[in-house]
Every structure is written in C-alpha cells, then in structure tokens.
Amino acid sequence: MSSSNGEPKLRIAIIGGGMGGLVLGLCLKKYAADTVHFDIYESAAELTEVGAGVGMSSRIWSIMRELDLEEELLTITGTRDRNGFPDFWLRKGDEKQPVDLLHFAQVHTFQRSILQQLLAKQLDAGDSIHFSKRLISYSEVSPTDPITLNFKDGTTATCDLVIGSDGIRSAVRRTMFSGLADEAESRGQREEAEKLRNMIDPIWSGEVAYRGLAPANTLSEELSAYVLAALPQILCGKNGNMVIYPVSGGKLITVLATKYTPGAGMVYDGLWSEPTTGEAVVKEFEGWDPRALGLIKAVQEPFAWALHAVRELPTYVKGRAALVGDAAHAMLPHQGAGVGQAFEDGYILATVLAHPSVTLANLPAALAVYDDVRRPFSQGVRKGSQRNGMNYQLRRMGWENVSAEDSRVGRYPRELLRVLGEEVGKQIEWLRSTSILGEREGVVERLAALSA
Template sequence: MPVAVNNPVKLRVAIIGAGLGGLIFALLMQKHAPDTVEVDIYESAHELAEIGAGVAMWPRIWEIVRYLGLEDELLEISGAGRLGALPMVFTKSDEPTAVDVTTLPPGLYPFHRANLQKLFARHLRAYDRIQYAKRLTSYTEPASDRDPMVLKFKDGTQATCDVLVGCDGIKSAVRRTMYTDLANEVEARGELEEAARLRALNDPFWSGTVAYRGLVPTSELEEDVLKVARIPHIVMGKHKNVVFYPISGGEIINVVAFVDTQGARGTRYEGPWVTTATTEEVEQQFSGWDTITHTLIKSMVTPTLWSVHTVGHLPTYVKGRAILLGDAAHAMTPHQGSGAGQAIEDGLVLASLLAHDSVTLETLPQALNIYDTIRRPFSQNVQRGSDEAGSMYHLHELGWDKVSVGESAAGSYSKDMIDVLGKGLEEKLDWVMRGDFMETRVKAMGMLESTSA
C-alpha cells in the first residue's frame, strides 16, 4: 500500500474579515492548497450577519463560482432560481411613462447577500477556525524573514501569522496600519507632502451620492408590477437612478434608489453613514417618476439610507507580508455591480499565487508583487468605470448634461439621445459580460514561474 505523505504547512495565513471577499478567498485557498497553507479568519462581529441585501454576479464572476463547484447550489438561492442568468433592462424613468433605452442579454445572477455568505461559510473546512468578536487594531511587521507577524485586537489579545490578508472593508484597519507605516517611512526621509498624501488614503471619501435601500416582498405586488420587477432594471433620471431585481429565489425584490448631489464628491458627509429612512422620504425624492418605479418605492419595507463612500486609488495593495483585498483595497461605487466581483477576482489571483509550490516565506515578495501588478491597475480601472457608469445613469454624460431636470421630466430632449445613451451603456458594461477571467490566473502563474525559473 502507498504510504500517505503529510505535506508540511508552508504558510499560515490570517484573513481579517469574514465578508464575501474573505470567505471566497478562504474557499479558493482551500481548493488550491488544502494541506500546505493554514488559514485563520478573524471577524469583528459576534456572528456572521451581513448588513445590506442585494449583490449581483456577472458572467466573469460566475466562471469562478463554477470553478469552485458551487453553481448548482447558488442557482437554488438566486433571484431567478433554476432559470439561471437574467437580462438587465435600462429605462429612462424620470417622466410619467418609462422610455426604453437598452437591454443587456441574460448574464446577471442576483442574490441576497446574507444567503451567499451562509452558503460560502458552510463549504469552508476552516469554518471552526473563524474567530468572532476579533476587531483588529493594528499589526506589527516581523523583525526578520523567519519571524511571524503579530496581530493586535481590540479585546487586548494577540495572534501571529506569516501572511496577513486585509478583507476588512472600506474602513480597513489593515490599510490604516499599512499606510501609516508607509507615511512614517516617507516622513523619516523628509518627504512631508508625500507622507501627508499617504496618510490621507486611510480615510474613505464621500462619492456625493446616497442610496435608499429596501426590500419588497413579491406577495405585496400586483401581477403587472411583479412581471416587470422580476427582471433586473436600472431606471435612470436627472441626478438619480433606481436599481431593482429579484433575490431569495424570487420571493423578494431588492430596491436601491440613488440620489446624487452635484459638486459634493470628496466633501465630508454629515451624519451617520447608515441610518433609517421613511418610505415617504424616498417617495418625495422620486415624485413624478414612472408608475412601476413609484410602486416599488412605495412598497419598500423599512428603508435605510446609506452614504456611498469610496477609497482613493492606492499606490500599492501590498507592504511586506500584508495584502489588501476587496473593499479594503478598492471600495467603489456600486454602479457596475462589481464591488463583490472585484474582491472575488482579487481572491482568485492571490490564492493561486500563495498556493503555488514555489512560493515560500523566502519567495513571497515576488508573488505579492505579481498580485499587485495584476490586480491594482485592473480594479482601479473598474473603480473609475463605476463612477462613469453612475454619471451616465444620472444623465450627466453624452449631451444629457445640457438637459435640465424639468426638460428631462417633460420629455423635452432629442429622441436620438436615447440611442446614444443606450450605445454608451452597452460599451461601458461590455467587460462585465465577458467570462474570461481564468486567463488572468494563467497570466499570474506564468509571471510567477518566469521569476522562479
């Protein structure tokens, strides 16, 4: 009989944050290096409980889900159930009758975020290694290549690891420590302006947009409204837009209504980032919009108001053995439905690199440099594209900036502008429909193998 070989653990990886990005990265590590990389997850909450509701996956992300073997289970909990991918319909709706703009072919898989999180966690062998109520305050880089990193938590406890992956969101403690250290190093060289710029990257900034989020039980809707609401829509108007799509097996419609304040981007948002709102407040913002949109807004259950913040473009996602992933690295506006997707793409590249046989503590810097080289430019381009898509939804682009709120509501605009807008949206979102991300994994492996040859 063959003798079983126990592969020694080559790396101990600590993941900060058990959101979608952290869980998917852990699952990818489990797939690629089940025996050679040890994973611990530290979560600040007392249990797995996602705030928020809807999240979407496009074909390029669905390819990764299929790679993990989760496709069938995810279809069971998607907004369309076993029907699979749904189209995305765009209309101009800030007038009494909605105007069709364009429709993307079936490619969207919508979910309730909490359902996704529970499913991912259930497949995680390291589920019992998730430590709750562990809020990271800072970490310390090792004194030598062989020493561990030291993690410090708010409760006064500490832990150690070889590699630290910050999946801790837009207010990331990993990013704060990383960029404070970078700033201190630059300041020690006398580069005071650059040090100040680096420190400023610790703080997210307001996009100028707020979002009213709410859920609508399909049992509360008449059939004519439900027929439309079961198909994902982005309905657009001057300075505002609404997104709605089915989640939880089609039993709930997720509704998000955005309001943009012109000139407010980068200013300080006054008030809590998340707070309660009233249905009447949201209705007032969208008075005069088409009947379907108005009905869905009026049917929102206990809506909440979110200020939409983003992270500035970072000059690196890596310092030493610490890495940023997902919103910690590139929190973006949600206008391309790609925030969670970009975290998943980060995770695939990083897990593939860390699992490679050639990657050890000694060769780790080359692997992390490849991660930064591949993922940072791409994800930051998606950040820019999300802002640009939002500007299109709010009718600020392609000549629509010259149309006033009143003119838009009255239909006083050139009808060929609708065609121009539709073509612009198709071009802007073309990339999300292309499921070719595995090519990036092959590219990363090729770069790594060329450095270790």
C-alpha cells in the same frame, strides 16, 4: 509545499469574514489545503450581511464553478438557468412613462445574506472563523519575524502574512498606509507622506443609496404585473438612478435607488448608514415612473447608505501584508461589481499563495505579482463604476446640459437617448467579454519565473 516536518509553508491571517474574505478562504482551501493554514478574524459576533441583492456576472460565475458551487447557486436563484443569464433592461425612468435604452444579458442575482451563508457553510465556518475579533493594527518588525496582530479586546495573534479583507474602513489599510507615510517622511518626502496618509480614509461620492427588499406577495395586482413585465431593470434619471431586480426565485424584489447631490463635498456629515422610510425615499424621486415608486414604498425596512469610495491606491501590498476587496478598492455600485472584484482578488491571491514556487522567503516578490495583476484591473473597474454612475444619473455625454425639469417632461434632444444607451453598453461590455480564468493562467506563468 509543506516543510519537512509537515508544518504548512505559510500561516495566513485573513482580517474580515465578509464575502471577499470567505471566497479567499474557499480558494485557499481548494488550491492550497495541504500547504497553507489560514484563520479568519471577524469583528462581528456572527456573519451579518444585510438583506438586499447582489448580482454575479459570468466572470464571477466561472470562479463559483471552479469552487464547485454552481449547482447550489442555481438552486438558490430558483431559475435553474445554467447559461442564460437573465436580461436586464436599461431605461430612462425619471419620466412618467419610461423610455427603453438598452437590453443586455448580465447577471445571476442573489439575496446577499443567503449567498454569504452558503459560502460560510462550505468553509466549515465554525473551524476557520474567529468571531468578535476586531483588528486595531498589525506590526511587522522584520522580514523574517512573525507579524503580530493587535485586537481591540487586548489579545494578539501571529501570522506569516496578513490579508486585509476588512472592508471600506480597513484597519489593515490604515496600518499599511501609515507605515508607507512614515517611511516617506523619514526620507524627507513630506508631500508624498501626506498623499499616502490621505489614502487611509474613504471619500464621499455625493450620493446616497436607499436599499432594501420588497416581498412579492405584498404587492398589488398592478405592481405584480409590472414586476413580471419590466424587471430586471435599471432606471436612469437626472441626478438619480434605480436598480430593481427579483431575487430568491422572484419571492423578493431588490430595490437600490441612488440620489446624487450636485456640488456635495467629499465629507459626509452624518451616519454612513441608517434606517429610512419609503415615504422619505419617494420624495427624493418625485416625477419618476409611479410603479417604480410603488415598489420603493413596498420595501420593508429600507436603509440609507452614504456611498463612499477608497481613493486610487498606489499599491495593494507592503512587505507581508496585502489588501483585497473593498479594503483595496471600495467602489460605487454602478456596475454591480464590488463583490465580484473582491472575489477575483481572492481567487488570484489564492492562486499566488498556492503556487509551489512561493515560499515565506519570496513572499514579497509573490505579492508583487498579485498587485501587478489585480491593481490595474480593479482600478479600471473602480473608475468605470464612477463613470457609469454619471451615465445612469444623466451627468455626462451631453445630458449635463439638460435640467431636471426638462428631463422629466421629455424636453431634450432624442439623440441623447441613443448616445446614453451606447455609452452604457460600451462601459459594461467587459463584464461579458473578459475572463478571469485567462488572467489566472498569466499569473501562474509569472510565478513559475519566480523560482527560475
């Protein structure tokens, strides 16, 4: 509802124009165009999603359909396949001859940069996004005064609500949890204060992921035949896994190969991401299916990423600030769910903010509904992604007792293969069998009670 003078009921600052921030903006545009005004502040000088692929499950596809993006997305997948999501194979791949474990319908796949450009285009990016604006901190001095945003370039801006979609090293999370810790300290709760301060920095998982795209037209005949016969697929192995699938109608092959170092600490000494070479990556996966290694070698400009995650946060909201996406729950990529969870946060938060019963006065109560719905769900996904990584990397379900050498030469009880396939099948079932649309209805019902 706009006020009697035609002003929007809320002025929102979205910090970060990654895919999470863009979808939040699109949802606000769709559900609350007349009642809220939003600005996106992005630290980069332009939108810069790196290459590589991203998957979209049926949960997320339904949000894209709501945003009227289905047709355009089908065009860029190149498949025109509206209902039939491509089937993935799960295989044990750290042997010369891979072993089939599970076949599952899963996701539409995209090249990340193309998906990001499509989202930005819908948003009239030129109007809504302010580039080269790195947030340092925000201050909310009272429940009624505007929030002040402080940027690295020395400028400030104001808003009624600040949303942190600024990724894994979120400045909004830093301000929010420093504030919560200070408040705990002023109540004399020193241990609680320390716990809250610990939530600010992400922790290393012990894993490094190598990621990039291989152009299909550079592959040998043998590798091209392998791509057609075997992909998309996930290869499991001792202390490592690979996810390999085509994007852009098969013109490019995405390779994500992850290596776990047993006993690694929670702090990574080195750059979080840096260029690497195919030869260096192949060395990490000695003895794996040689055709998968051939695809790794064909990747152009591979990058290494030390995989970090955010600890389990006790809240995503404080006063008139909220966290979405990686800022709230950066997770390991082992269910391909990080982007989707960011989209879901944006979709539900926009539903909350667009609701007629939500005003500046009851904003903290409305944000509590967002927190109550999204935090348990996304934390469940975050934990599931960690567990699934351990499945893929043969670190649980009996596989922890099998050495790398035994795994490579096939010296393990066959029963473990069945157990692994079933476990992964159970773990990822939620992607297929649950719906975000039902969750949205529940949120709308709860918001109606706000005004009652």
